[in-house]
Amino acid sequence: MREPTEDQLAALGAAFETFGRRYKLADALRSERPLAELDKAVLLYVAEHAGCGPTDVARFLGVPTTTLSSATDRLVKRGFLKRERIEADRRAVALSLSEAGAACARGLVDAYRQLHLLMLSRLAPNERDPFIAMIGKIVYDDS
Known part of the structure; x- marks a missing residue:
């Protein structure tokens, strides 16, 4: 199997960072402490x-x-x-x-x-x- 490229790793990392922020933002929108x-x-x-x-x-x-x-x-x-x-x-x-x-x-x-x-x-x-x-x-x- 061919190893993932650096561009693929960077793109996946960026997508997961955004994904993680979205989940955390959903918590931040709640009225009580997350x-x-x-x-x-x-x-x-x-x-x-x-x-x-x-x-x-x-x-x-x-x-x-x-x-x-x-x-x-x-x-x-x-x-x-x-x-x-x-x-x-x-x-x-x-x-x-x-x-x-x-x-x-x-x-x-x-x-x-x-x-x-x-x-x-x-x-x-x-x-x-x-x-x-x-x-x-x-x-x-x-x-």
């Missing part, structure tokens, strides 16, 4: 897996449990996340979203959906599935 990327990921994982433990979240996100602990502390302080002791094992903790956390998660999902809609709407209908397939290949192909 969440860190890790905090968003924790919030969205817990939204889909209510009652999960911190170790489950850390394993899924591929971060150390100490890093996850800092993220959960921030989310608890902001009133988005609840920690509850499990009766069967008082050392274990179950994570769930508060009402505010659930609303924030819904807002994130909606904001991402709007950005995805914007991205795909700029492509011709026959370009969308190949684009999604290429992104999937980059993200999921471990070979």
